[in-house]
Amino acid sequence: MAQDDEHDIYKRIAADLPYLRRYARALTGNQASGDRFATATLEAILADPDFLIRDMRPRVALFRAFDRIWTSTGAHIADAGGDTLEARAQRLLEPLTPRSREALLLRTIEELRPDEIAEVMQITVGEAEELVATALREMQGVVRGSVMIIEDEMLIAMDIEAIVKDMGHQITGVARTRDQAVALAEKVRPDLILADIQLADNSSGIGAINDILSQTGDLPVIFITAFPERLLTGERLEPAFLITKPYTEEQVRSAVSQAMFFSSTEPLFG
The missing domain is CATH 1.20.140.160 (PhyR, sigma-like (SL) domain)
Structure with a gap:
């Protein structure tokens, strides 16, 4: 050759x-x-x-x-x-x-x-x-659970919430900042988290997930982000599930169904 x-x-x-x-x-x-x-x-x-x-x-x-x-x-x-x-x-x-x-x-x-x-x-x-x-x-017919959303853009959060509810899951709440996310998880432990990585007050969704998982232990996490290159580096722990914005409804449904099966997502060092 x-x-x-x-x-x-x-x-x-x-x-x-x-x-x-x-x-x-x-x-x-x-x-x-x-x-x-x-x-x-x-x-x-x-x-x-x-x-x-x-x-x-x-x-x-x-x-x-x-x-x-x-x-x-x-x-x-x-x-x-x-x-x-x-x-x-x-x-x-x-x-x-x-x-x-x-x-x-x-x-x-x-x-x-x-x-x-x-x-x-x-x-x-x-x-x-x-x-x-x-x-x-x-x-979609096997697992039902509670889902927490970390997303600072209101329209996107509403869209994700509607998709997840339509699948038969419950929403524990929507957080716009790292502090809100941690407080919400302490109040109601979700079965799954969907998170952006860039939040309203310039705080980090990655940091929020690290904080939450350090308290709750293993939870499946799906990152939905316009900046996948920040996570797909190969240099540190990465999420099992990552969707790139702009996403489709089919992508969200698939990832949620998958993540409800697997819950071995490890903390990300932000």
Whole structure:
């Protein structure tokens, strides 16, 4: 392989790696597990550059390589015994249609088209569309809980609140600042938090989440932000679920359903 071709492959991987890691984290439920699969994918590509199919769009090719690693493992979510949050999530996942979560995440979080999902998963376009619909239907009907929103823009907060309520969840309240968020969480412990990272008084949503999780322990957290680059750095702990503004209703519904299963989001050091 020519040196220029090899260099181009590495550039493509570097550009799309943050998105692969985001997908892997959402798929497995935490950063450590997701990064292990992402690392295995990179190692396979470095060992054999042809593992990355060159006639696909770069991101689709990278996700296809990941999917080959992912499906080859057999058991995707590690067994977790006892009554931990991760163990309960594992039990909830068992009845879901196989491969439906992968299709859902590729469509809603990574915004791949049905034909691209079909390429990644090596299925037909019709099968990809059906898997997405099945995942949404099955996941939204399993878990109901209370949701706290940290968002300083009133219209966005109202929109998110309406989406979450329509899914059957309760809203514990909306906080516009770090201090309000901490106080609200102390008053009513939520099952899930949706948070922006830039708040009304220039305080940090990341700081608010760190404060809350230090008091409550594990809670699933979804960041909805116009500044994803502040979180997708690879240099510190990152959230399992991250949605970029402007978001779609489908993205919020998918992330909320996913996060209600997984609650291993770790504090972010802000």
